[in-house]
Amino acid sequence: KRAYPFHEIEPKWQRYWDDNYTFRTPDEIDTSKPKFYVLDMFPYPSGSGLHVGHPLGYTATDILARFRRMQGYNVLHPMGWDAFGLPAEQYAIETGTHPKITTLRNINRFRSQLKSLGFSYDWDREISTIEPEYYKWTQWIFLQLLKRGLAYQAEVPVNWCPALGTVLANEEVVDGVSERGGHPVIRKPMRQWMLKITAYADHLLEDLDDLDWPESVKDMQRNWIGRSEGAEIEFLVLGDDGKERGEKIIVYTTRPDTIFGATYLVVAPEHSLLSSLVSLAQSRSVEEYRDIASRKSELERTELQKEKTGVFSGCYARNPANGKAIPIWIADYVLGSYGTGAIMAVPAHDTRDYEFATRYDIPICWVVKPDGEDCGDSGIAYAGAGIILNSSNSSVGLDINGLPSKVAASKVIEWAEKTGNGKKKVNYKLRDWLFARQRYWGEPIPVVFLEDNGESIPLSERDLPLKLPELDDFTPTGTGEPPLSKAISWVKTTDPSSGKPARRETSTMPQWAGSCWYYLRYMDPKNSEQLVDKTKEMYWSPVDVYIGGAEHAVLHLLYSRFWHKVLYDIGVVSTKEPFKCVINQGIILGEVQYMAYKDPDGNYVSADSADILGELYQEIIPEEKVIKSGDSFVLKDDRDIRLIARAHKMSKSRGNVVNPDDVVSEYGADSLRLYEMFMGPFRDSKTWSTSGIEGVYRFLGRTWRLIVGSPLANGAFKDGTVASDDEPTYEQLRSLHKCIAKVTEEIEGTRFNTGISAMMEFINSAYKWNKLPRSIVEEFVLLLSPYAPHIAEELWFRLGHSNSLAYEPFPEANPAYLKDTFVILPVQINGKTRGTIQVEEGCSEEDAFRLASEDEKLSRYLDGKSIRKRIFIPGKILNVILGP
Numbered sequence: 001k002r003a004y005p006f007h008e009i010e011p012k013w014q015r016y017w018d019d020n021y022t023f024r025t026p027d028e029i030d031t032s033k034p035k036f037y038v039l040d041m042f043p044y045p046s047g048s049g050l051h052v053g054h055p056l057g058y059t060a061t062d063i064l065a066r067f068r069r070m071q072g073y074n075v076l077h078p079m080g081w082d083a084f085g086l087p088a089e090q091y092a093i094e095t096g097t098h099p100k101i102t103t104l105r106n107i108n109r110f111r112s113q114l115k116s117l118g119f120s121y122d123w124d125r126e127i128s129t130i131e132p133e134y135y136k137w138t139q140w141i142f143l144q145l146l147k148r149g150l151a152y153q154a155e156v157p158v159n160w161c162p163a164l165g166t167v168l169a170n171e172e173v174v175d176g177v178s179e180r181g182g183h184p185v186i187r188k189p190m191r192q193w194m195l196k197i198t199a200y201a202d203h204l205l206e207d208l209d210d211l212d213w214p215e216s217v218k219d220m221q222r223n224w225i226g227r228s229e230g231a232e233i234e235f236l237v238l239g240d241d242g243k244e245r246g247e248k249i250i251v252y253t254t255r256p257d258t259i260f261g262a263t264y265l266v267v268a269p270e271h272s273l274l275s276s277l278v279s280l281a282q283s284r285s286v287e288e289y290r291d292i293a294s295r296k297s298e299l300e301r302t303e304l305q306k307e308k309t310g311v312f313s314g315c316y317a318r319n320p321a322n323g324k325a326i327p328i329w330i331a332d333y334v335l336g337s338y339g340t341g342a343i344m345a346v347p348a349h350d351t352r353d354y355e356f357a358t359r360y361d362i363p364i365c366w367v368v369k370p371d372g373e374d375c376g377d378s379g380i381a382y383a384g385a386g387i388i389l390n391s392s393n394s395s396v397g398l399d400i401n402g403l404p405s406k407v408a409a410s411k412v413i414e415w416a417e418k419t420g421n422g423k424k425k426v427n428y429k430l431r432d433w434l435f436a437r438q439r440y441w442g443e444p445i446p447v448v449f450l451e452d453n454g455e456s457i458p459l460s461e462r463d464l465p466l467k468l469p470e471l472d473d474f475t476p477t478g479t480g481e482p483p484l485s486k487a488i489s490w491v492k493t494t495d496p497s498s499g500k501p502a503r504r505e506t507s508t509m510p511q512w513a514g515s516c517w518y519y520l521r522y523m524d525p526k527n528s529e530q531l532v533d534k535t536k537e538m539y540w541s542p543v544d545v546y547i548g549g550a551e552h553a554v555l556h557l558l559y560s561r562f563w564h565k566v567l568y569d570i571g572v573v574s575t576k577e578p579f580k581c582v583i584n585q586g587i588i589l590g591e592v593q594y595m596a597y598k599d600p601d602g603n604y605v606s607a608d609s610a611d612i613l614g615e616l617y618q619e620i621i622p623e624e625k626v627i628k629s630g631d632s633f634v635l636k637d638d639r640d641i642r643l644i645a646r647a648h649k650m651s652k653s654r655g656n657v658v659n660p661d662d663v664v665s666e667y668g669a670d671s672l673r674l675y676e677m678f679m680g681p682f683r684d685s686k687t688w689s690t691s692g693i694e695g696v697y698r699f700l701g702r703t704w705r706l707i708v709g710s711p712l713a714n715g716a717f718k719d720g721t722v723a724s725d726d727e728p729t730y731e732q733l734r735s736l737h738k739c740i741a742k743v744t745e746e747i748e749g750t751r752f753n754t755g756i757s758a759m760m761e762f763i764n765s766a767y768k769w770n771k772l773p774r775s776i777v778e779e780f781v782l783l784l785s786p787y788a789p790h791i792a793e794e795l796w797f798r799l800g801h802s803n804s805l806a807y808e809p810f811p812e813a814n815p816a817y818l819k820d821t822f823v824i825l826p827v828q829i830n831g832k833t834r835g836t837i838q839v840e841e842g843c844s845e846e847d848a849f850r851l852a853s854e855d856e857k858l859s860r861y862l863d864g865k866s867i868r869k870r871i872f873i874p875g876k877i878l879n880v881i882l883g884p
């Protein structure tokens with residue numbers, strides 16, 4: 001029982017759009033028209049194909065694209081492939097298939113899946129990060145970075161994964177093992193390419209303010225950049241005799257106001273001064289401690305809940321404020337990579353220091369009290385701002401007692417600068433970007449090293465692209481030498497400028513590289529002379545709406561903003577920011593699962609009492625045996641048994657993955673699109689439900705039958721529809737225009753679900769009409785088309801049009817029909833006025849009577865009575881004559 005013939009319609013229109021290049025955005029466009037660039041986060045073409053999360057964002061952008069096209073905008077709506085990356089390479093190692101083969105196969109599958117969903121991409125602009133014509137420009141950008149000193153080599157501790165034979169980015173390491181495969185990861189210093197993103201820290205931070213992005217994403221970027229203002233203060237190291245030895249430890253602090261409370265110093269285990277500080281007696285325990293710390297990740301070290309550990313160095317330093325000698329400790333809760341790698345510890349006012357001091361019996365000295373309160377050891381640190389106390393030393397000329405923290409902090413900085421004890425300092429959490437991977441499947445870095453002195457020489461722009469050589473053996477070398485070192489004849493080369501023998505760089509770029517700038521290439525995908533033509537870039541920039549998952553909130557969006565700003569500075573792009581508006585779609589969880597508890601005898605136990613009873617096991621209960629009761633779910637047959645209802649992330653191991661292909665073959669692409677938009681607010685996470693998709697499928701079926709063949713039709717079939725040429729009534733126009741207004745408003749606000757509700761309401765009311773005026777139906781079909789384009793095109797065609805509706809003007813709501821005009825209608829029973837009802841102007845006799853019988857007062861006269869006659873004068877009166 002198919003509700004309507006989507007099987008025939010959908011492929012037919014997909015072919016039509018392809019054959020007619022319906023969605024091609026011409027190279028030469030009428031630039032007097034407004035533009036709309038709507039972009040999806042392009043997919044990594046994985047081996048498992050599309051999952052239902054993809055069409056969620058892609059349908060949303062497609063609705064926006066189709067909507068703006070109909071409104072007369074020039075629309076840029078492209079698609080491509082983020083096709084380099086580790087999984088293809090891992091698969092290649094396991095199976096011996098070249099990553100290019102698997103990647104191209106996956107791309108073909110993705111493309112045909114996307115086409116089967118009817119997305120209006122301009123496929124002529126398809127790009128793929130693995131094509132030399134594309135990565136030529138990724139390499140070109142690298143050369144520009146190099147030219148400006150924004151790419152450099154450095155010996156840095158990296159996450160080295162012996163099993164994968166590669167360096168991993170911090171975010172690819174979870175709990176000390178590789179995110180992929182779970183292999184152990186160690187920290188190891190290696191010479192690496194770095195990008196100086198820190199040079200742009202301030203711009204990246206400041207320009208966030210003007211972006212129309214989710215606040216949560218902006219906050220994550222702000223935290224990642226982590227700008228903090230404070231001071232660097234010098235503490236002189238003391239010898240055994242209590243005299244200064246000449247070395248100094250510089251600490252970074254955001255709370256200079258607490259300097260009198262600094263009762264010890266901490267240096268990170270990797271601090272460069274460490275070896276000279278440690279006393280002989282302490283050297284063994286320090287050595288052991290360093291060794292343990294080197295195996296921990298930074299995350300582990302800084303986790304607040306973790307117990308703080310450390311060792312005493314055997315050495316003291318002088319607190320420059322109060323002149324006291326304070327011990328120097330080594331502890332791994334201080335990181336070598338942040339600030340100066342050393343801190344002044346103020347246990348009274350810092351939680352971690354407090355915990356540490358208590359553990360190792362270090363004095364705690366209170367120097368800040370909350371405004372208007374007493375202070376004292378309440379068992380926790382007071383980390384807030386307040387009024388300073390115990391902080392005066394006339395012999396160094398510093399007195400901050402009684403000042404509020406902020407003022408005191410400035411005063412300390414001023415004092416430190418005057419006396420040479422320190423200076424104001426701004427710090428960032430942001431680190432430079434580790435830009436090399438010891439992998440095969442990535443963009444080659446366009447640099448050679450001279451054989452004789454190892455000097456690095458960038459290739460010249462005309463030597464690009466530097467193509468990735470074919471390689472049969474991708475297995476890691478195990479030494480840290482990248483797999484590309486096996487491409488012996490490729491590696492061995494000459495410096496093109498001097499002709500001297502040289503070796504190519506064998507690391508490749510990380511997967512982020514290709515996705516940093518792809519949105520620019522879509523504007524001018526075939527340009528072999530330039531990354532993007534200036535005029536085209538000026539017209540299309542910036543991306544108006546960028547939709548994708550929240551998992552890219554920081555890295556991808558930060559890295560591309562960084563590259564964009566560099567490109568702006570060198571005049572390649574005309575805007576400071578790439579993406580005007582970013583929207584994160586919510587995640588789709590698997591269908592809700594119901595679980596019941598059973599005791600060892602096999603009897604059901606309500607979830608309410610489950611935690612007080614022991615030895616229970618769980619059983620999955622099929623949906624048809626479940627019923628909702630209040631806020632919870634119970635067994636249909638025994639309503640005292642409360643169940644647990646839970647939705648899980650879709651995963652292969654749970655077996656709750658929904659394959660979009662299956663949905664398309666069972667219900668059609670339009671139903672899938674509509675359903676994903678109807679599931680709930682676009683940005684929220686939501687659960688999949690098969691009955692939900694049946695609901696929207698029925699709606700499309702009802703729409704189809706209403707227009708193509710409804711029993712209500714009075715007129716003759718014309719062009720295969722039942723639309724009549726009657727003039728629409730006021731009521732019909734009101735329904736239509738209310739629907740237009742709602743759908744338009746909701747698309748603009750990306751609240752797609754409520755737009756669909758409005759269309760459903762419209763169809764419900766249209767079923768009550770006895771004529772279906774063509775002009776009304778046509779407008780409705782146009783309204784529906786961004787959501788369900790196949791059925792809409794077919795209905796449009798059957799309504800007698802020979803062209804696609806893709807460029808028909810989107811219906812506009814006429815405000816005259818939107819006003820809610822109510823009238824108070826007197827109601828008489830047997831000629832006596834018994835009350836009034838509020839009705840819409842133009843309301844029908846039927847509706848007026850229904851409202852009267854629902855009215856509390858009037859219903860008393862009408863209930864159970866037989867009605868002889870009704871007299872209705874629209875807008876004036878309803879008179880009901882009761883029977884005998």
Ligand code: ANZ
Pocket residue numbers: 228252253254255258268333334335336337338339340341342343344345346348349350383427
């Ligand atoms: C003294 C102090 C007193 C601090 C107080 C805090 C509270 P941001 O920049 O906001 O993250 N710190 C400095 N360098 C560190 C490192 N390498 N590893 C771990 N911690 C470090 O915070 C800077 C504060 O974190 C600094 O201010 C320092 O402790 C600590 F009541 O100095 B504070």
